[in-house]
Amino acid sequence: MEFCPTCGNMLQYEMPQMTHPSRFFCPTCPYVCNIESQVKIKRKQRLVKKEIEPIISPDDMKNAPQTDARCPKCGHDKAAYTEFQTRSADEPATIFYMCMNERCRHNWRED
Incomplete structure (x- = not known):
């Protein structure tokens, strides 16, 4: 265009x-x-992927409340969680979890 x-x-x-x-x-x-x-190509530019910064860091989850949610990766039964309103106000909030197993630390969410 x-x-x-x-x-x-x-x-x-x-x-x-x-x-x-x-x-x-x-x-x-x-x-x-x-x-x-x-048609002439004036210049070629190589695209570089930017590093994606996590929305919720492990430091944010240290003081977060914990619940009995099972980790889908390792099966550990404790996870820290936090809630964010990622969609419109009439939709439910998104819950972000982090596995509390020291070796796993897997992050997942429930919409």
Whole structure:
């Protein structure tokens, strides 16, 4: 998608005709951009994945209340939990759990 540098509207594509080559034009202002027959790649940019920071860190769960929830990974029967309203107000809150087994520390949630 290309946008008009003058007014910001989305440009429309016009097929080539005898009088002009194919081009993009703005339906609201007189802006026209002719399309060259050969496309050139100006630059290649390598995408780098960003490190994802956890929403709830293990430090946040140290003082969180605990419950008798079974860990789906290791089967331990104690987990710390916290609640967040991740959806609209008329939907139930999302409960985030963390296994209290020192070797596991698996995180999961219930929507």
